[in-house]
Amino acid sequence: MPVVDVHTHMYPPVYMDLLRSRQQIPYVRSFPDDPAAGDRLVILPAEDTASTSRGRPIGSEYYDVNEKLSFMSKHNIDISVLSLANPWLDWLPPDSAAETARKVNDDVERMCSEHEGKLFAFGTLPLSAPADEIVAEIDRLVTLPHHRGIVMGTSGLGSGLDDPELDPLYASLEKHEQMIFLHPHYGMPTSVYGPRANDYGHVLPLALGFPLETTVAVTRMLLSGVWDRFPNLKVLLAHSGGTLPFLAGRIESCIAHDAHLKKEGKLRARRDVWDILKKNIYLDAVIYSEVGLKAAIDASGADRLMFGTDHPFFPPLDEGEDEWLSVKSNSAAVHTASSGDSKMASAVMGDNAVRVLRLHS
Numbered sequence: 001m002p003v004v005d006v007h008t009h010m011y012p013p014v015y016m017d018l019l020r021s022r023q024q025i026p027y028v029r030s031f032p033d034d035p036a037a038g039d040r041l042v043i044l045p046a047e048d049t050a051s052t053s054r055g056r057p058i059g060s061e062y063y064d065v066n067e068k069l070s071f072m073s074k075h076n077i078d079i080s081v082l083s084l085a086n087p088w089l090d091w092l093p094p095d096s097a098a099e100t101a102r103k104v105n106d107d108v109e110r111m112c113s114e115h116e117g118k119l120f121a122f123g124t125l126p127l128s129a130p131a132d133e134i135v136a137e138i139d140r141l142v143t144l145p146h147h148r149g150i151v152m153g154t155s156g157l158g159s160g161l162d163d164p165e166l167d168p169l170y171a172s173l174e175k176h177e178q179m180i181f182l183h184p185h186y187g188m189p190t191s192v193y194g195p196r197a198n199d200y201g202h203v204l205p206l207a208l209g210f211p212l213e214t215t216v217a218v219t220r221m222l223l224s225g226v227w228d229r230f231p232n233l234k235v236l237l238a239h240s241g242g243t244l245p246f247l248a249g250r251i252e253s254c255i256a257h258d259a260h261l262k263k264e265g266k267l268r269a270r271r272d273v274w275d276i277l278k279k280n281i282y283l284d285a286v287i288y289s290e291v292g293l294k295a296a297i298d299a300s301g302a303d304r305l306m307f308g309t310d311h312p313f314f315p316p317l318d319e320g321e322d323e324w325l326s327v328k329s330n331s332a333a334v335h336t337a338s339s340g341d342s343k344m345a346s347a348v349m350g351d352n353a354v355r356v357l358r359l360h361s
Contacts, residue, residue: 007308
């Protein structure tokens with residue numbers, strides 16, 4: 001049984017050099033007066049203005065391919081499908097975005113080719129560039145032997161994934177049968193967490209904001225008819241689809257009862273959320289519990305789930321520990337949710353990813 005990690009991040013060296021050269025979000029900051037603090041990655045506005053603990057620690061596990069391979073070896077992971085972690089390239093000036101995307105994607109392709117059969121990748125698009133340059137990069141990525149789609153955040157070009165300006169991108173991705181790996185980044189407005197949110201670290205935005213961000217983005221795609229226009233567009237949702245598997249029935253009921261949509265004639269001949277979950281959407285298994293994973297299996301099907309770790313985020317809890325709780329929790333959830341069905345467990349742990357993403361050397 002191959003074990004495939006479809007949700008695993010890296011900042012390749014070219015990208016790290018860019019972050020280290022910057023003084024505004026996103027950037028990597030070092031503290032010469034406090035060497036113990038190490039390098040820190042600052043990618044959110046709230047992190048940039050923090051009086052203490054600005055950003056988050058970033059060590060070699062974020063950008064050294066040997067660290068990734070070591071992690072894989074320790075946890076018996078055979079193949080990793082790398083993706084750039086947020087904030088991707090959304091923040092680049094339009095006139096340099098396409099060139100930077102090519103450099104970043106080529107750097108990732110280099111790492112994959114140097115470790116043949118172990119590494120594949122989701123490419124990164126220059127979403128701030130003109131549409132023709134974005135489509136050109138999609139077309140180019142198809143020619144790179146180890147790329148199997150693209151990673152994208154919920155903002156799209158800046159106006160969400162229901163933005164009609166994204167249609168040329170969706171058309172190209174559908175034509176080339178390339179997967180979108182949809183990953184949250186921007187979260188919910190900080191005001192929703194209440195006046196004492198800072199007392200709770202990153203728990204509220206990570207545990208609740210990210211899943212809800214994903215759910216809102218996908219629901220907007222559904223409401224705007226993205227999958228009606230592009231019936232074969234494939235999307236892999238991070239974190240088991242946020243709250244989509246649990247809320248799909250409520251979303252469908254609210255659509256059916258909405259007087260505005262009915263008046264506008266938008267309820268006729270449309271695909272419902274259940275159909276799209278079974279035919280267009282894939283879910284990773286990064287949910288850390290068999291309860292959530294069972295909901296994902298019920299909503300989308302065990303043949304559409306793929307194991308992931310979210311490495312290098314959520315590192316070991318104790319000093320000297322080398323087993324990552326995220327790997328242990330997600331793997332245990334897969335085997336428990338499979339209820340002794342070894343074929344189902346094998347499918348989620350690796351066989352599905354090999355089949356869907358064509359992970360052959």
